[in-house]
Every structure is written in C-alpha cells, then in structure tokens.
Amino acid sequence: xxxxxxxxxxxxxxxxxxxxxxxxxxxxxxxxxxxxxxxxxxxxxxxxxxxxxxxxxxxxxxxxxxxxxxxxxxxxxxxxxxxxxxxxxxxxxxxxxxxxxxxxxxxxxxxxxxxxxxxxxxxxxxxxxxxxxxxxxxxxxxxxxxxxxxxxxxxxxxxxxxxxxxxxxxxxxxxxxxxxxxxxxxxxxxxxxxxxxxxxxxxxxxxxxxxxxxxxxxxxxxxxxxxxxxxxxxxxxxxxxxxxxxxxxxxxxxxxxxxxxxxxxxxxxxxxxxxxxxxxxxxxxxxxxxxxxxxxxxxxxxxxxxxxxxxxxxxxxxxxxxxxxxxxxxxxxxxxxxxxxxxxxxxxxxxxxxxxxxxxxxxxxxxxxxxxxxxxxxxxxxxxxxxxxxxxxxxxxxxxxxxxxxxxxxxxxxxxxxxxxxxxxxxxx
Amino acid sequence: xxxxxxxxxxxxxxxxxxxxxxxxxxxxxxxxxxxxxxxxxxxxxxxxxxxxxxxxxxxxxxxxxxxxxxxxxxxxxxxxxxxxxxxxxxxxxxxxxxxxxxxxxxxxxxxxxxxxxxxxxxxxxxxxxxxxxxxxxxxxxxxxxxxxxxxxxxxxxxxxxxxxxxxxxxxxxxxxxxxxxxxxxxxxxxxxxxxxxxxxxxxxxxxxxxxxxxxxxxxxxxxxxxxxxxxxxxxxxxxxxxxxxxxxxxxxxxxxxxxxxxxxxxxxxxxxxxxxxxxxxxxxxxxxxxxxxxxxxxxxxxxxxxxxxxxxxxxxxxxxxxxxxxxxxxxxxxxxxxxxxxxxxxxxxxxxxxxxxxxxxxxxxxxxxxxxxxxxxxxxxxxxxxxxxxxxxxxxxxxxxxxxxxxxxxxxxxxxxxxxxxxxxxxxxxxxxxxxxxxxxxxxxxxxxxxxxxxxxxxxxxxxxxxxxxxxxxxxxxxxxxxxxxxxxxxxxxxxxxxxxxxxxxxxxxxxxxxxxxxxxxxxxxxxxxxxxxxxxxxxxxxxxxxxxxxxxxxxxx
Ligand code: SF4
Ligand SMILES: [Zn+2]
Numbered sequence: 003x004x005x006x007x008x009x010x011x012x013x014x015x016x017x018x019x020x021x022x023x024x025x026x027x028x029x030x031x032x033x034x035x036x037x038x039x040x041x042x043x044x045x046x047x048x049x050x051x052x053x054x055x056x057x058x059x060x061x062x063x064x065x066x067x068x069x070x071x072x073x074x075x076x077x078x079x080x081x082x083x084x085x086x087x088x089x090x091x092x093x094x095x096x097x098x099x100x101x102x103x104x105x106x107x108x109x110x111x112x113x114x115x116x117x118x119x120x121x122x123x124x125x126x127x128x129x130x131x132x133x134x135x136x137x138x139x140x141x142x143x144x145x146x147x148x149x150x151x152x153x154x155x156x157x158x159x160x161x162x163x164x165x166x167x168x169x170x171x172x173x174x175x176x177x178x179x180x181x182x183x184x185x186x187x188x189x190x191x192x193x194x195x196x197x198x199x200x201x202x203x204x205x206x207x208x209x210x211x212x213x214x215x216x217x218x219x220x221x222x223x224x225x226x227x228x229x230x231x232x233x234x235x236x237x238x239x240x241x242x243x244x245x246x247x248x249x250x251x252x253x254x255x256x257x258x259x260x261x262x263x264x265x266x267x268x269x270x271x272x273x274x275x276x277x278x279x280x281x282x283x284x285x286x287x288x289x290x291x292x293x294x295x296x297x298x299x300x301x302x303x304x305x306x307x308x309x310x311x312x313x314x315x316x317x318x319x320x321x322x323x324x325x326x327x328x329x330x331x332x333x334x335x336x337x338x339x340x341x342x343x344x345x346x347x348x349x350x351x352x353x354x355x356x357x358x359x360x361x362x363x364x365x366x367x368x369x370x371x372x373x374x375x376x377x378x379x380x381x382x383x384x385x386x387x388x389x390x391x392x393x394x395x396x397x398x399x400x401x402x403x404x405x406x407x408x409x410x411x412x413x414x415x416x417x418x419x420x421x422x423x424x425x426x427x428x429x430x431x
Numbered sequence: 432x433x434x435x436x437x438x439x440x441x442x443x444x445x446x447x448x449x450x451x452x453x454x455x456x457x458x459x460x461x462x463x464x465x466x467x468x469x470x471x472x473x474x475x476x477x478x479x480x481x482x483x484x485x486x487x488x489x490x491x492x493x494x495x496x497x498x499x500x501x502x503x504x505x506x507x508x509x510x511x512x513x514x515x516x517x518x519x520x521x522x523x524x525x526x527x528x529x530x531x532x533x534x535x536x537x538x539x540x541x542x543x544x545x546x547x548x549x550x551x552x553x554x555x556x557x558x559x560x561x562x563x564x565x566x567x568x569x570x571x572x573x574x575x576x577x578x579x580x581x582x583x584x585x586x587x588x589x590x591x592x593x594x595x596x597x598x599x600x601x602x603x604x605x606x607x608x609x610x611x612x613x614x615x616x617x618x619x620x621x622x623x624x625x626x627x628x629x630x631x632x633x634x635x636x637x638x639x640x641x642x643x644x645x646x647x648x649x650x651x652x653x654x655x656x657x658x659x660x661x662x663x664x665x666x667x668x669x670x671x672x673x674x675x676x677x678x679x680x681x682x683x684x685x686x687x688x689x690x691x692x693x694x695x696x697x698x699x700x701x702x703x704x705x706x707x708x709x710x711x712x713x714x715x716x717x718x719x720x721x722x723x724x725x726x727x728x729x730x731x732x733x734x735x736x737x738x739x740x741x742x743x744x745x746x747x748x749x750x751x752x753x754x755x756x757x758x759x760x761x762x763x764x765x766x767x768x769x770x771x772x773x774x775x776x777x778x779x780x781x782x783x784x785x786x787x788x789x790x791x792x793x794x795x796x797x798x799x800x801x802x803x804x805x806x807x808x809x810x811x812x813x814x815x816x817x818x819x820x821x822x823x824x825x826x827x828x829x830x831x832x833x834x835x836x837x838x839x840x841x842x843x844x845x846x847x848x849x850x851x852x853x854x855x856x857x858x859x860x861x862x863x864x865x866x867x868x869x870x871x872x873x874x875x876x877x878x879x880x881x882x883x884x885x886x887x888x889x890x891x892x893x894x895x896x897x898x899x900x901x902x903x904x905x906x907x908x909x910x911x912x913x914x915x916x917x918x919x920x921x922x923x924x925x926x927x928x929x930x931x932x933x934x935x936x937x938x939x940x941x942x943x944x945x946x947x948x949x950x951x952x953x954x955x956x957x958x959x960x961x962x963x964x965x966x967x968x969x970x971x972x973x974x975x976x977x978x979x980x981x982x983x984x985x986x987x988x989x
Contacts, residue, residue, distance in 0.1 A: 010957045021960045094562060105522050126505055130753070130760040130774075136955040137767040141582075142625055163955055171582060171768070171953055172626075172639065250627065281750070285627045287765055305503045306532045306563045309510035309525035319516040320523040323507050392558060399497055399766055401558035402960055403967070 004028075008407045013038065014093070014348055014386035015045040017293025017396035018136075018157050025050075027408035032387055039158040039192075048350060048369040050387045053410045058381045063374040068413065075343075075363045075378040076425030079107060082341035084317065086110045088330045088355070089344040091295040092415045093391035093404060096347065097303040099416030103423045108317040110339060111304060112330045114352065115297040116312040118258040120325050122290045123311055124267035131274035134253060134287035135397035139164045141171040142285075145249040147242065148183040149273060150211060150260035152201065154192040157257065157291055157396065166195040173251065180249075182242055184214060185260070204238045212263060215272035218243060222279040246280055255289035291396045295348055296385075298394035299401075334358040345415055346370065347384045365415055382415050389414040433458045434914065435472050438479035439893060442860055444869040445882035449861045455483060457889035460913035464885045478893050481908060484864050485883050486545025486890030488871040491665075491695055491730045492812040494535055494572065495549045495563035497556045498742040498772045501762050502529040502813070506740060506776060508758070520926050528739040528776070528813045536568035536929075538819060541918045543892035543907040546571040546880055546929070550614055550665060550695060551744045553577050555769040557608035557963060561931070561971040569917050571880070571890075571978070573932035575665050576608045577744055579615035579647050580622035582768040583949055585640040594653060595939075601654040602936035603943065607962040611875060611932050611980070612662035614695070615651055616744040617669055618644035621771040624747040631747070633669050633682050644669050645686045652690035658936040659982040661876020663691035663728070668700050671748045675704040677713030681720050684727050691984075693874065696732025696811040698793035705848075710785055712792045712849055718799030721806070728874060729800070730807035733793035733824055734786065735816030740776040742814065749773020768954060779816070787845035791838070795849065797828055798856045803865040804873065822904035828858040829900045863900075876980045877932060889914035930976040931968055937982075 005028040012021035013034070024036035025046070032050030034043050057065035061074050079085060087104050090097065090113045104111055113119070125131060139146065146165055153160045165181060173179060181201040183193075186208050194200045206214045214234055220226035221243040230236070246252040254273055261269050273288060280286040292298055301311055308314055308321040313328040315321070326332075333339045335357050343363045346352050350369030354362070361377040364370075367384045385391030386404035391414075393402050413421075434457045440450040456463045466472060493499055503510070503526070510525035515534050517523040524534030539547055547567070552560040552574035564572040578584055578601065587597060601613060619642060620631040626638045633645045652664040668683045670676040680700040684692070694700065697717060705711035721727050738757075743749050746763050750773060753761035757778040764772050779786040793815070800806040808825070812818040827834050831854075838846050846852070858866075872881020879887050891911040897903040906921030917925045943958065950958040969977055 010959050012956075012960060021957050098566070102522070105517055123504070126501075126760075126762060127507060128760065130505065130756075130762045132750070132763045134765045135767045137769075137953070138625065138765045140955060141768055141953060142765075169952060251625065285625060302500055302559065303562075303566075305500050306566060308523070309503050309529070309531045310507055311504055316517075316523060319518075320514040321510065321525055323511070392562070394559070397767075399553075399556050399559075399764075400956055401556075401562070402956065403558070 008405060009036070011405050011407060012386060012393060012402035013042045014296070014384070014393050014404055015042050016157055017291060017298065018159055018163065019293065019393050019395040019402045020159055020163065021402055025407045032408055041158050046387070049348065049367050049384050050408065051368055053368060053381070053412070058412065060372055060376065060379045062377060063372060068380065071378050071380050072418070072421055072425065076422050076429070078341055078361050078363060078377055079343070079422060080426050080429050082107070084110070084339045085341040085343060086112065086330065086333055086339040087343045087345070088112050089114050089346045090300045091346045091348050091352070092300060093296050093385035093393050094299045094303055094401070095391045096345070096385065096415035097300040099419035100345065101303060101307050103419045105316055106423055106426060108319065110315045110317070110328050110333065111312065112328060113297050113300055113312045115295055116325070117329065119292060119297060119301070119312065121258045121261055121266045121270050122292070123325070125270040125274050129271060129274060132277050132281055132287050134289055135399045136164050136395070138287070139253050139289060140167050142173055142251040143179070143253040144173045145180045145182070145245055145252045147246070147252065147254045148181070148201070149185065149215070149254060149256040151185045151257070152183050152188055152190050152193045153255060153257060153291065154190045156259065156294065158192055161193050180245070185211060204235055204242065206234060209263065210234060211261065212266070212269045214239065215269040218276045219272040222276040246286055247284060250285065252280065252286040253289055254286065255291060257291045289397070293394055293396040293398070296393065298398050299392065302394050331355050331357065334360070347382060347415060365418060380418065381412055382418065383410070383412040388412055432473050432914070433466055433470055434474040434476065436476050436478045436483060436891065436893065438477065439481045439483035441483045441883060442864040443485065443883040444861060444865045446884055455883060455891065457891065457911065457914045460889050462883055462885050462887045462889050476909070480896060482860065482894040482896050484892050484894070485868045485881050485887065486892055486910070486912065487543050487867045488546045488881055489539070489544055489809065489818060490548050490807055490871040490875060491550045491809045492547050492818055493549060493551065493742050493814070494547055494567055495574065496552055496560035498774055499529055499563065501772070501774045502740045502742050505760060505762060505774060509740065519923065521923050528817055532563050532566040533568060536570055537923050540569040540910055540912065541906060541921045541923060542821065542904065543894070543910050544570060545890035545912050548572065548611065548875065549574040551575065551577050551616060552608060552610060553744065553766060553770040554604050554608040555767040555961070558971065561609060561963065561968055564931070565972040565975065568926050569912055569929055571929035571932060573611035575612040575614040575662070576604050576610035577614050577616055577770050578604060579618045579651060580620065580770055582622065583946070585619065585622060585637065585642060588642045588646060588650065589640045594650065594657070596942065597650055598654045598657050599938040599942035601651065602658050602938035603946065605660065606935055606938065609931065609933050609963050609968045611934055612660060612665055613651060613655055614665040614667065615648060616667040617671065617747055618647035620644065620669060620747045621744060624750065624771065625765050629747065629751065631669060633679050633686060648683060648686050649688060649690070652687040652692050656690045656984060659984045660934055660936055661980065661982070661984060662874060663693050665693045665695055667695050667745060671699050671745055672752065674702050674710045677701050677703055677716055680717060684720055684724055687726065689726055691726045694727065694729040696809070696814065697729040698732045698734065698789065698796060698815065701792055701796060708784060710788065712788060712795060714792045714795035714799060718796055721800050722802070728805040730809040731793050731796055732809055732811035732815045734779050734789045735810060735820045735823065736779050736781040736786070736790065737816065738778045739813045739816055740774060742772070742774050744770055744772050746771030746773045749775055781841045784842050784845050787842035788848060790841060791845060791849035791851045794827060794834065795851055795854065798854045803862040804870045806866060807871060808866050822901045825863055825904050826899065826901040829863065831855060831857050876934070878980065928973045928975040930978045931972045932978045932980060934980050934982055
C-alpha cells in the first residue's frame with residue numbers, strides 16, 4: 003500500500019476538533035502528525051490501526067460475518083419492546099441514520115455524556131446564559147478564568163489554540179493575557195505559555211467549588227452580606243471579580259464533566275448569573291466546553307429532529323423528554339428496557355454500563371475488546387478515520403467536516419442503521 | 432408521466448392570469464404546454480371550480496442553523512405542548528414556535544408552500560444550517576449568508592480597500608457557504624457589542640473600526656449589484672425595536688444611494704415616539720417611502736398574539752431585550768469573529784399596548800404599501816409568530832370586516848392610536864398570489880419557481896374556493912412538488928427532499944490567499960474546512976439537488 007497523506011484534517015478525539023492534523027494512511031493504519039496532540043496521536047494509532055483479516059463481527063462472542071451479525075441484530079431489535087440506544091458516540095451522519103431507526107423502533111435515546119451535559123442544559127432551560135466561541139476567546143479575551151480545573155485535561159490544545167496565541171486581533175498579546183484557574187491545583191505543561199507564563203491559581207478543593215461559584219455570583223451582584231465568614235479564599239475571589247469588572251472581555255470557561263457533584267447545575271447557574279451581572283457594564287462571556295465523544299453532534303441532530311436534547315423516549319410515537327428517568331444506568335438497573343444498542347465510535351476504553359440484564363448489540367470502534375456477553379458486536383468505521391462525517395465543535399457553532407482517510411472496509415454507523423431499518427421493515431411487511 | 436389538472440381557475444400573476452379557466456399540464460416534474468402527439472395522459476384530475484396557484488415561497492423564515500436549535504434546547508415546554516406523533520409516512524416531531532425540521536417541512540407542504548429561505552445563515556455556521564434545512568423534507572430551501580459584523584469585512588473597510596476586493600469577498604462568502612443571497616444584521620452593531628457598545632446608529636462609528644453602518648450597507652448593496660446577485664441586500668436595519676427607529680429605517684433606504692435593498696421584518700423598524708407612551712406607528716411614513724422609492728422592497732414580519740420565540744443574529748438588541756423574555760430566559764452569543772445571536776422566548780399579548788400596536792403597525796404596512804410586488808408576507812418565523820399563522824394573516828388582509836373585529840379586541844389605547852380601522856383595502860387573491868409566489872420568485876431570481884408557465888417546476892397548489900380565506904389557505908386540496916402529489920387536504924401523501932437554491936457569483940482567486948492567511952492566523956479552523964463544496968451540500972441536503980441560479984440583474988441603480 004502506498005502511504006497516502008491528508009492535510010488539514012479535523013480530529014474527532016475531543017471537542018476542540020483541531021483541523022490542522024496531517025494524517026498518513028499506510029498498511030499499518032493511520033498516523034497522525036501536524037498539529038496532533040499526544041492524545042490524538044495515541045487515539046489515531048489505536049482506533050486507526052489496520053484490521054487486516056481479523057474478525058469484525060461477533061455473535062455471542064463468536065466471530066461471524068457482517069451479514070449474519072446484522073440479521074441477528076435486526077431480529078433482536080424486531081422483537082424488542084423497549085429498546086435503548088445508548089452510548090451514541092458518533093457524528094452527525096451516524097446520528098441521522100440512527101434517528102430513522104429509533105423513530106421506527108420507538109427507542110429511548112441517551113448519550114454517554116448526557117449526565118454531565120445536563121448540568122449545563124438545566125441552566126439553559128431555566129435561565130439561559132451569555133456565551134462565546136473559540137475564535138472570540140482567541141481574539142477578544144483579556145482575562146480567561148477556568149473554573150473547575152485547567153481545561154487541558156479534557157481539551158489538550160485549548161491554551162495553545164485559544165489563549166497563548168501570538169497575535170490576537172484585539173486582546174493583549176499572549177504575554178499580557180491573564181489566566182486564572184479556580185479549583186484543585188494541577189500542573190499541566192500545556193497550560194503554560196510558550197514564554198513560560200503559567201496560569202494563576204485560586205486553589206479550592208473540588209467539593210467546595212459549588213460554594214465558590216455562589217460567592218462569585220454574590221460578589222458580582224454586590225449582594226454578599228458584609229462580614230461574611232468563610233474559609234474559602236474570599237479575598238482572591240473578590241479581587242478576581244473586580245478584575246472581571248474592569249476587563250474588556252472576560253471569559254469564564256468550564257467543562258461540565260469537571261463539575262461532578264450533585265446538583266452541579268446550580269453551580270453552572272451561578273457562573274451564568276455572574277456573567278450576566280458583569281455584562282451590565284462590561285463584556286464577559288461563558289465558554290461551556292463540550293463536544294467530545296460526538297456529544298454535541300448527536301445532541302444537535304436529536305434536537306432538530308425531535309425538539310429535545312438528550313434523554314428522550316420515542317415509545318409513544320412522539321418524543322417524551324425525561325432527562326432523569328431515562329438515564330441509561332437507571333433504565334438498565336430497573337429493567338425498563340429489553341435491549342441495549344450501544345454505539346461507541348471514538349474511544350475504545352469507554353466502558354459499558356456494568357449492570358445490565360438484556361441483550362446487547364454493540365457497534366464499537368477498532369481497539370474495543372471483544373465483548374463476550376454481547377449478543378452482537380460489530381466493529382464500525384470511525385468518523386474522521388474511515389468514514390466521512392461532521393463533528394460539532396466545543397462551542398456548538400462550528401461543524402467540521404471529518405474525512406475518510408483510509409479504507410478498512412468497516413461499515414459506517416449510519417449505513418448499518420439504514421440496513422437494520424430495511425431489515426425491520428422487510429420483516430413487518 | 433403526464434398529468435393534467437383540468438378546468439381550474441388559474442392565478443398566475445407572472446402571466447397576468449387572474450382566475451382564467453384553463454388546463455394545466457405537468458410532465459416529469461415540469462409544467463408543459465400539453466401532450467406531445469399521441470402522448471397518453473397518465474393522470475387526469477378534475478379541478479374545475481378550484482383555485483390553482485404556483486407553490487408558495489416563504490422568502491424569510493428561520494428554519495435552519497444554530498439559533499433555532501438553541502431555541503429548541505431552551506424550550507422543551509414548546510415541544511411538550513405541541514407533540515406530533517409518527518403517522519403515515521411522517522416521522523414524529525414537535526413544536527409550535529420552534530418546530531422540528533421534519534415537522535416544519537410537512538407543515539409547510541401541507542399549507543401549499545414549496546420553497547423556504549433561511550435568512551440569517553452565519554457563514555461560520557453554514558454547515559449546520561444546511562444540515563437542518565437538509566432534514567426539512569419536501570420544500571426547496573436556500574439561505575442568505577450574513578455579513579456586516581464579521582471582522583474580515585470590517586478590517587477591509589477600515590483599510591479602505593477598493594470595492595472590487597469587497598466584491599470578491601462577498602462572492603467568495605456566498606460561494607463558500609452555498610448561499611442564495613446576502614443579509615446584513617444591525618450593520619457593524621453585532622461586532623461592536625463585543626467591544627461593549629450597546630447601540631449603534633446609522634451614522635455612528637464602530638468603536639474599533641471607525642466605520643459606520645451606513646458605509647457597510649452601501650458597500651454591501653453595491654457589491655451585490657456589481658456581482659449581479661439577483662436578490663438585493665437583505666437588511667435587518669439598525670435599532671430594531673427602538674421607539675423612533677423609523678427615522679433610521681428611512682435613512683437606511685436613502686443610504687443605499689439607489690442600489691436595490693430589501694428591508695426585512697420592517698414592522699419592527701417602523702416605530703415612532705408619539706403619544707403619552709412615546710411609542711407610536713410610523714407605518715404611514717414607512718409605506719410612503721417604499722411607495723416612492725422603487726429600489727426598496729420589504730417583508731413585514733407581522734406579529735401575532737401568542738407564545739413564540741425570537742431568534743436573531745442581533746446579539747446587541749437581544750441582549751437589551753433579554754429581561755423581557757417570557758418565560759424569562761435568554762441565550763446571547765458572540766460568534767467566531769463572524770457574527771452573534773440571541774434567543775429570547777416571547778409572548779405577544781393583545782392587551783399589552785406595545786404588542787397590540789406592533790400588530791396594527793404590521794397590518795398598516797401591508798395595506799399602505801401599494802405595490803404587492805415589493806411587500807412580502809412574513810411573520811419572520813418564529814420572531815413575530817410561527818409560520819402556521821399565515822392563513823390567519825391572509826384573512827386579515829383579505830377581509831376588512833374580520834380585521835375590524837380583530838382590531839376591536841386589542842388593547843383599546845393601541846387601537847385608538849392606529850388608523851387600521853379606517854383602511855378599506857382588501858387584498859385580492861391575485862395580490863396574495865403575487866406576494867406569496869410571483870414576487871418572491873422574482874426578487875430571489877428563481878426563474879423556474881413562483882409561476883405556472885411551461886418550463887416552470889411543477890410546484891402547484893390547488894385550493895378549494897372557500898369564503899373564508901383562512902380555511903382555504905390552511906389545507907389546500909392538492910399540493911404538487913416537482914409534479915409529485917405531496918399533500919392532500921392537509922395530509923402528507925409523499926415525502927420528497929427539496930432542492931437547495933444557490934447563486935455562484937465569481938471572485939478573484941487572490942481573495943482566497945488573504946483569507947487563508949487570515950484564517951490560520953486569527954481563527955480556529957482552516958479555510959479549506961470552512962468552504963462547503965457542491966457535492967457536500969448535496970450530501971448535507973439528504974440528496975436534494977443543487978439549483979444554481981444565474982447571476983444577472985437588469986437595469987442600473989435608480
Ligand atoms: S486537542 Fe483534541 S481535537 Fe485537538 S488534536 Fe488533541 S484530541 Fe484532537
Ligand atoms: Zn428574520
């Protein structure tokens with residue numbers, strides 16, 4: 003095989019969807035270069051590895067042909083009364099295909115990241131917010147506050163691409179940009195500027211972050227009682243809010259998975275209110291980062307096709323939205339569903355819900371172990387490796403094209419869904 | 432496949448037919464003269480006594496792109512209260528104010544609409560807009576790309592580049608985002624809001640770039656004219672919703688210096704400051720100005736009472752209005768050095784003075800503008816009301832008794848300040864056909880839509896003649912899209928995927944070099960990944976075709 007090189011490819015392995023990668027396809031699979039970060043290199047090597055003559059489909063843990071596996075899956079879907087489509091780590095085109103199937107089957111739909119996304123979603127549905135996008139941060143922000151952590155854990159190139167940039171159009175150049183992280187301290191080389199400038203930290207343990215957000219809101223609104231007693235670093239938080247007040251364009255960034263505690267939606271609301279208040283006199287915007295595992299992509303399709311974000315049931319013939327009751331773990335635990343169709347195209351290490359007592363049809367990416375207890379498992383193409391597709395980026399505004407850079411003869415999720423639907427329709431007429 | 436609609440009363444304003452009884456022939460998706468020698472008629476449908484028109488065209492409706500999906504995300508209550516079950520050929524869906532894409536397509540088609548145009552496609556969000564439009568079945572669609580607060584243009588204007596270079600950029604933007612036209616929203620204002628500006632008048636200068644909205648409007652209107660893009664610059668003027676803004680609107684008309692312009696949702700830009708409440712109708716001044724200036728056209732953006740959601744690119748105005756949300760929530764975004772947006776749910780109340788007067792102002796404009804070829808029937812879906820209120824709106828225009836009864840029910844103070852009750856005009860069926868078919872096709876440059884002459888697409892609607900126009904326009908008896916019967920008496924009979932309408936003005940390749948450099952230095956995606964290729968837009972559109980319209984404009988600026 004002659005190595006083929008593709009320039010300016012978008013990466014699907016986190017929500018930043020960096021599109022300056024160089025992908026080289028050869029007999030061994032895909033190698034990522036160009037702007038690829040460490041995580042991208044690792045992911046491409048693993049998920050993009052050549053498949054050769056290894057099995058690609060299994061029935062009950064035993065290798066099978068794709069046709070047999072699909073037939074078996076269609077039979078299971080056809081006899082299921084309450085199927086659950088979970089995981090749903092796919093791109094726009096995969097989700098488009100799955101939606102036709104879900105509507106036909108009256109399935110429940112849930113995404114593997116829905117729990118974290120719900121923290122943001124409740125804020126949008128209850129009060130709204132003021133937000134911004136990656137290029138605005140890159141060019142406008144003079145003060146960037148990362149709430150909950152250093153962001154780079156989940157979005158490795160965030161600082162490189164949005165903060166420590168050489169020539170922002172409006173904001174001070176990299177050296178003069180202020181970056182403050184609030185949360186349990188962690189050191190990341192990726193958060194340090196090329197000139198060696200590290201973010202400032204306001205150290206707050208994770209279990210106190212909800213309080214910290216409430217303090218920020220009170221400080222911004224000047225509504226904290228005088229002489230409030232707290233062992234949190236109130237002076238540092240007060241100084242930060244005053245800096246936000248005089249900043250020309252402050253940005254408050256967070257990644258919802260970092261806010262992992264009960265009722266963290268109230269923390270997001272506190273951050274959103276802080277921003278709203280500051281906008282009475284200056285500009286400030288939130289950056290609720292997401293988009294990893296295709297979550298924004300699947301969610302966007304679900305929204306425009308059903309009117310609801312994640313966790314809906316189509317069982318009654320129209321969407322029923324219940325973001326608490328329709329959680330995958332809960333449905334499986336309570337045996338409210340009788341089949342799990344699991345879709346996971348990006349992260350082979352992502353584990354399935356442990357507690358389940360119903361047949362499993364798993365559409366998984368290369369690198370995923372063979373699931374001995376799956377009724378059917380099919381290795382699928384990964385958008386951005388061997389399937390073309392579209393990915394909604396971390397700010398939900400930009401949709402990057404994902405290119406097929408290698409042909410491993412793996413089926414795309416959307417095509418599988420269409421074949422399953424055709425099988426079901428055939429069986430019913 | 433030859434079909435005949437026999438003996439209908441044809442309203443085809445392009446050919447001056449006002450109810451002439453004639454047969455209409457369709458072959459393989461096109462209108463034709465009649466059978467070839469010996470050709471068999473495959474389907475012969477008796478439509479005698481029925482009213483036959485071309486498929487309706489909504490030239491300004493927010494059906495695709497980020498802000499509509501934000502609205503859906505914010506408003507599960509809108510969907511819960513209006514569920515649509517999977518039935519027949521149709522997928523499930525939901526939504527009154529921000530309906531799902533599939534439901535949108537079915538509802539439009541069932542109402543006799545066969546083409547819908549998304550008026551505010553942010554170039555940076557164009558893929559999403561095309562994806563959502565692609566999942567909107569049956570109807571054709573297209574979009575106007577939004578410029579005017581994008582940093583690339585503002586940098587060019589500040590640098591004083593020559594018009595040719597702006598033209599190249601405009602042409603490139605339309606081509607790269609697969610658009611049919613160009614829109615400007617609060618020219619420069621969305622950008623200046625990012626610099627903490629809260630209001631930007633037509634002749635005020637942008638805090639950072641030093642250019643004025645007037646300059647932006649003029650430059651873009653001229654660019655489209657010189658590129659011969661059929662649709663004139665689509666303008667959401669400065670100062671939306673501000674009492675007294677009619678003066679800005681009048682100045683904007685003059686500001687294009689004779690280059691054709693289209694003022695959108697002009698109802699929201701026709702407010703005076705008279706009366707105790709310092710809020711009054713300036714519909715008369717606005718209509719008079721439109722009547723006098725043939726280079727100006729407008730769509731109304733009528734409001735209707737009830738719950739809706741306002742979705743706008745105008746982040747500056749939506750931020751100002753965010754406290755008026757009902758329910759009280761709002762999303763405001765700054766977007767990618769390109770644009771912005773704001774989504775605020777809103778409930779228009781007939782007993783609220785301002786809302787009631789807004790309602791009357793829209794109707795006054797409809798009735799006071801003489802030329803139905805230059806005023807378009809829109810509610811700025813969903814900003815003034817959902818598009819499903821069109822049949823009701825048509826009745827308000829066609830039936831003065833009905834209109835006066837409605838006027839008697841609104842806030843009496845507002846009713847007293849409006850001269851709506853004194854207006855005798857009733858729209859004729861022919862005028863409705865003009866403003867919903869012939870005129871939108873003409874102003875968008877769609878040569879094969881909006882009329883029924885041989886050579887046109889067989890997008891045909893057959894109505895039962897009902898004394899109540901609302902009944903008549905709600906559920907036509909037959910709707911044909913490209914010759915296929917897609918709806919009958921309000922039920923979907925076939926699900927097809929409409930085409931995407933675009934224009935392809937030419938640009939000098941030099942602009943791409945500057946853009947590639949700008950993108951890699953300042954933005955967060957590469958130019959090559961921004962541009963949407965032809966085969967890609969077809970894939971986004973679920974396999975619908977791509978219809979490229981010629982860039983040609985007749986005449987010179989007036
Ligand atoms: S930061 Fe994320 S999108 Fe960018 S290269 Fe790394 S994994 Fe891929
Ligand atoms: Zn509009």
